[in-house]
Amino acid sequence: MPHVTYYFSMLSPWTYLAGSRLEQMAAETGTTISYRPFDIMALFPRTGGKPLGERPPARQAYRLQELERTRKKTGMALNIHPAHWPTNPAPSSYAVIAAQQAGGGDVGALVQALFRACWAEEKDIAEDSVIRAALEGAGFDPSLADSGLLSGAMEYADNLEKAVADGVFGSPFYVVDSGQKFWGQDRLDDLRAHLKGEL
Template sequence: MAHIDYYFTTISPWTYLAGLRLEDIAAKHGATITYKPVDLPKVFSQTGGLPLAERPVARRNYRMQELRRGGAKTGLPLTLQPAHFPTNPAPSCYAIIAAQAANEKGAGGDLAGLVHGYLRACWAEEKNIAEDDVIRAGLSAAGFDPALADSGLLMGAETFARNTEEAVQAGVFGSPFYVVDGSECFWGQDRLEDLDLFLAGKL
């Protein structure tokens, strides 16, 4: 059985545009997933990436075209310039980490729904996913105890830092990023078809 380490940040539009396709692909092939939210600016700083504001105008302009086309292709509602972007992704990342731990203890909910819910809140619902009430509402909507927003804070912070270190060691340099069985890497939601083919033994 294949295992996928899924590295991402909750304010990435490209991660939002992946929708739930990763989960569908994993289910199709009987693969497991570990969700690993990361501090993307720290990943960038160690792998040669540039924050959006520091990229050349041509690249920023192209990004906007690609986002518009990506929204049209996926059918997902997308606000190209959301009111609360950029914002601090850490609180939502901590909540996801705490929720994953709750699932491992048999007291959780829909983890994939939680992740996509925070992404949707940022990119389609004009919500600030750094705010406590948004974090709690997301947990509750996905079937988790909203108190995880507080009780999982320390563990979330420690795991978030560890995920970031592991990401760099694994060769991750963007979001979303998928690593199969610790070695085969796929960057971007537009490589999910390749991930599917790889798990099928066709690549």
């Protein structure tokens, strides 16, 4: 049974635009998923990346065009300039980690709900009420927003180290137990083909 380690930043619009495609292909191919939110701002200086505001104007302008094109291709609602971005990604990341540890709900649905809250619903995913609502909507105990803080914080820091060790340099990033790596939501078709043994 294949396994995908899914590295992502809660600040990434590209990860939001991946939607539920990873979960759909996992169901199709019998693949399991480990969700690993990480601090992309801490990753960039260690892997040669730059925060958005430090990139050349041409790259920033191109990003906006690509986001709009991808929004149209996916049919997903997207506010390219959301009201609460950037925000503190740690609280929502801790909630995802705690939910995965607790089990009993749908981690993929939780991740997508949090991204949707930021990029389509103009909500601040650092706020406790937003996180609790997403947890409950995905079938988890909303109190995980509180009880998972310590373990979430420890694993969140560890996820960064694992990301660096696994050669991750962006979000979303998919590492298959076969050793193959795929960067970006625009590589999900390639990931599907690989999981099916076609690539």
